[in-house]
Amino acid sequence: VLILLISISSFVPHFETRGSAKEKAIQFYRSCMDTQRIESQGNQLLKDLINQVGGWNITGIGKAKDFNETLQILMGRYNTFPFFRVHVGPSPSDPKTNVIQIHTQNQSIDGWVNGWSDLLLVICSYVLQVLRVYLSYLEKLGNLLGGLQDGPPHSFSLTLSFISNLQRVITPLQERRQRGMLFFRTTIRELQEKAPAIDWLSCLQAVFHPIPMNLSQPIAVHDMDYLRGMSQIIEEWHKERVPHIYMIVCLVGNLSPALDSRFQDARQELSKILYGKMESKVVISIFSHFSFSASSWQVAPWAVHSYYSIRHHMVVFPAGMFRSPFFHVEFPSAVNFGAIGVFMAHELLHVFYDYMRPGGCPTCNSSMLQKSIDCLVEQYESFGFKVNGTSTLLENTADTGGLAIAYQAYKNWLKKHKQEEYLPKIGLSQDQLFYLSFAHVMNSRLSSLDTDPHSPLPLRVYGPISNNQDFVKHFHCPRRSPMNPDSKCHIW
Numbered sequence: 001v002l003i004l005l006i007s008i009s010s011f012v013p014h015f016e017t018r019g020s021a022k023e024k025a026i027q028f029y030r031s032c033m034d035t036q037r038i039e040s041q042g043n044q045l046l047k048d049l050i051n052q053v054g055g056w057n058i059t060g061i062g063k064a065k066d067f068n069e070t071l072q073i074l075m076g077r078y079n080t081f082p083f084f085r086v087h088v089g090p091s092p093s094d095p096k097t098n099v100i101q102i103h104t105q106n107q108s109i110d111g112w113v114n115g116w117s118d119l120l121l122v123i124c125s126y127v128l129q130v131l132r133v134y135l136s137y138l139e140k141l142g143n144l145l146g147g148l149q150d151g152p153p154h155s156f157s158l159t160l161s162f163i164s165n166l167q168r169v170i171t172p173l174q175e176r177r178q179r180g181m182l183f184f185r186t187t188i189r190e191l192q193e194k195a196p197a198i199d200w201l202s203c204l205q206a207v208f209h210p211i212p213m214n215l216s217q218p219i220a221v222h223d224m225d226y227l228r229g230m231s232q233i234i235e236e237w238h239k240e241r242v243p244h245i246y247m248i249v250c251l252v253g254n255l256s257p258a259l260d261s262r263f264q265d266a267r268q269e270l271s272k273i274l275y276g277k278m279e280s281k282v283v284i285s286i287f288s289h290f291s292f293s294a295s296s297w298q299v300a301p302w303a304v305h306s307y308y309s310i311r312h313h314m315v316v317f318p319a320g321m322f323r324s325p326f327f328h329v330e331f332p333s334a335v336n337f338g339a340i341g342v343f344m345a346h347e348l349l350h351v352f353y354d355y356m357r358p359g360g361c362p363t364c365n366s367s368m369l370q371k372s373i374d375c376l377v378e379q380y381e382s383f384g385f386k387v388n389g390t391s392t393l394l395e396n397t398a399d400t401g402g403l404a405i406a407y408q409a410y411k412n413w414l415k416k417h418k419q420e421e422y423l424p425k426i427g428l429s430q431d432q433l434f435y436l437s438f439a440h441v442m443n444s445r446l447s448s449l450d451t452d453p454h455s456p457l458p459l460r461v462y463g464p465i466s467n468n469q470d471f472v473k474h475f476h477c478p479r480r481s482p483m484n485p486d487s488k489c490h491i492w
């Protein structure tokens with residue numbers, strides 16, 4: 001929100017951009033707190049800005065800007081990235097070197113956040129709905145944004161189908177992972193040939209100004225198929241100026257948190273509608289998208305979803321996970337290791353996802369590795385939940401391995417500390433408590449979205465324990481009983 005406010009402040013006339021960082025911060029704070037002025041300016045500033053970048057008008061009357069020129073202004077000055085995101089981050093093969101990276105939306109390897117690229121449609125239609133609510137409100141005031149007869153409402157339905165077309169060319173994460181296409185090294189010149197609708201050099205220059213850049217600049221692309229498809233779609237829809245309207249929808253969505261209270265009211269009104277209809281989890285993810293798009297975290301601090309971000313090469317445990325039932329200082333360690341310990345091991349295993357793809361581990365015994373992979377794929381498909389063992393493989397590996405590693409870590413902890421709390425009257429050993437805690441937190445999670453790369457929840461407990469020799473031992477499962485099958489699979 002801060003960055004968004006900064007962006008909007010850059011076209012507020014009284015906002016001074018000179019001075020020390022501290023002075024700027026004070027000025028910025030004052031300009032945000034000056035609600036009277038914000039209210040009195042109303043939507044004039046937004047209207048001016050929309051006109052500056054070419055207007056809503058779908059017929060192209062007026063000073064229509066060139067598509068790429070508008071895109072550059074949005075990316076360079078207003079932190080708005082309608083088609084793809086750009087950042088500089090460590091290269092996965094050499095974490096010490098940074099490289100410019102281009103990707104679709106927030107992408108990470110773990111399930112919940114992974115669903116985001118698939119939520120693109122939901123997020124953008126959310127923006128459209130906000131605009132609809134706001135526009136109908138303004139219509140009542142006889143003050144339509146832009147004041148054009150063939151303005152936004154009619155072009156919204158076109159824009160929605162444009163978004164769903166874009167959505168369709170995103171390559172699912174699992175597929176890119178399997179094809180080893182998560183990081184495709186290329187240059188601006190090559191990218192220009194493959195996705196010609198975008199003026200890549202000018203766009204990247206606008207984002208990274210004043211750093212010099214030329215066509216030979218090496219870059220990494222996260223989903224080349226998407227960029228190619230996106231370029232075609234932009235060209236197909238270009239005539240009707242739909243890509244342009246879409247860009248402005250994104251801009252308005254990005255800036256609206258900093259606008260006057262009517263915009264906030266419209267958002268609130270809409271959130272009420274959305275809360276009524278959707279699972280709160282989805283809504284929370286939409287709102288955190290708006291509030292956290294400028295920060296390096298992809299989830300809110302209070303979230304209970306840890307993840308591994310390939311992009312930042314970073315495992316994230318939000319503060320929300322350091323409380324019951326995941327963790328508590330007064331819980332027996334068996335409970336903590338069985339809960340947050342398993343999630344930590346799970347996320348850390350994702351860091352090594354590369355070893356699993358063909359040729360990803362030159363020093364491994366490849367036939368052994370392939371046997372273990374086949375074993376896991378077959379096993380998860382045999383549980384009878386209509387699971388695709390291949391597309392859930394990485395998660396199943398991390399689930400099975402995470403449980404085993406957290407148990408090992410607990411045993412190591414016991415050796416060092418020797419003292420462990422017992423829960424009175426529960427009649428469970430420490431080892432049993434560890435496994436019970438694991439099953440408890442796993443099943444207390446919210447049910448998954450359709451796009452979740454994890455197995456269904458029962459399998460996230462059932463799979464790892466039926467592959468775990470220690471579980472079988474501590475719960476005295478007879479041989480070939482449901483949780484003690486003869487064939488046990490694991491990679492880590």
Ligand SMILES: [Zn+2]
Pocket residue numbers: 109110111346347350395398
């Ligand atoms: Zn995972």
